Amino acid sequence: MRTERLLVLVLTRRCDRKCGYCPQGFDDADMSEGALDAALDGLLPRMAPPARVKLFGGEPLLRPDLVKRALDRLAAVAPRTPVELPTHGKGLPAVEALLARRPEVEVFVSRPDAWAARLPGVVHNFLIPPGEAPAATAGRLAAARKLGYVRFNFLPAYFVAWTPEQLKGLASVFAGLRLVLGRWAAAGAPAEVVNLSRRSSTPLYNDGLVVDADGEVYSSNLVLAEAVRPHRRLLRLGSAVDPGRLAARPAADAAQVLQDSFPAEVLASTRAADAELTAFCRALEEVRA
Numbered sequence: 604m605r606t607e608r609l610l611v612l613v614l615t616r617r618c619d620r621k622c623g624y625c626p627q628g629f630d631d632a633d634m635s636e637g638a639l640d641a642a643l644d645g646l647l648p649r650m651a652p653p654a655r656v657k658l659f660g661g662e663p664l665l666r667p668d669l670v671k672r673a674l675d676r677l678a679a680v681a682p683r684t685p686v687e688l689p690t691h692g693k694g695l696p697a698v699e700a701l702l703a704r705r706p707e708v709e710v711f712v713s714r715p716d717a718w719a720a721r722l723p724g725v726v727h728n729f730l731i732p733p734g735e736a737p738a739a740t741a742g743r744l745a746a747a748r749k750l751g752y753v754r755f756n757f758l759p760a761y762f763v764a765w766t767p768e769q770l771k772g773l774a775s776v777f778a779g780l781r782l783v784l785g786r787w788a789a790a791g792a793p794a795e796v797v798n799l800s801r802r803s804s805t806p807l808y809n810d811g812l813v814v815d816a817d818g819e820v821y822s823s824n825l826v827l828a829e830a831v832r833p834h835r836r837l838l839r840l841g842s843a844v845d846p847g848r849l850a851a852r853p854a855a856d857a858a859q860v861l862q863d864s865f866p867a868e869v870l871a872s873t874r875a876a877d878a879e880l881t882a883f884c885r886a887l888e889e890v891r892a
């Protein structure tokens with residue numbers, strides 16, 4: 604039995620958006636059905652319970668057939684396994700009927716629209732760009748709530764440079780968000796901050812068993828970052844088609860690879876922005892305690 608609890612399946616390395624803040628590296632490569640089946644049949648049973656599955660990309664809904672295959676196979680071999688599906692949202696209508704039958708799927712949508720807000724358990728990945736005024740951020744949060752979103756995953760832009768003034772502004776942004784969340788809670792209509800239930804050794808990325816589109820298995824989806832491309836072998840564990848021979852751990856841990864891959868000023872910015880997010884979460888936890 605392995606220690607990992609999260610299985611990340613990179614269904615495609617493609618994305619049809621090119622968000623300026625996105626650190627991902629893109630390739631014209633999709634996962635084969637064989638690699639998908641091998642990962643679910645061979646890796647999932649070896650993971651520590653309770654395991655979760657993340658259907659990832661790129662933009663995973665560029666391959667709705669693979670999303671459907673993964674959910675159908677999970678329903679057969681490991682029903683009720685929680686599944687996360689991060690997406691920009693454009694492809695959601697193509698899987699509406701499928702998602703309606705699978706309430707254990709948490710859709711993380713980065714562009715909030717009214718349609719996606721109706722999905723059970725939907726989470727809004729709420730990005731905070733450098734330099735946004737606190738009132739504007741609070742206004743976006745209120746607008747998303749009006750659309751029906753009640754679960755939020757807050758993400759300051761990572762792996763971009765924040766100036767000291769922008770970082771100070773980020774602290775004010777989080778203070779404003781705490782006020783809004785506090786008002787909702789006091790009014791008996793609290794929102795859920797999903798960040799409070801997630802932990803990782805690196806900002807933004809996840810530790811776990813990560814099956815890339817080519818079936819190779821890594822210890823973190825940090826391997827998807829463009830800047831990590833030259834170091835990706837250090838995170839490699841093996842191949843999904845040979846699950847019995849996966850290495851117990853990679854040659855280097857994700858935090859070290861992160862350190863060696865990004866320019867020092869970008870890393871310093873990322874850590875500072877992440878520290879503001881951590882302080883925001885701690886303050887919310889203190890209120891809840």
Ligand code: SF4
Nearest residue numbers: 618620621622625691
């Ligand atoms: S993967 Fe997500 S953040 Fe990156 S370009 Fe695509 S939609 Fe934007």
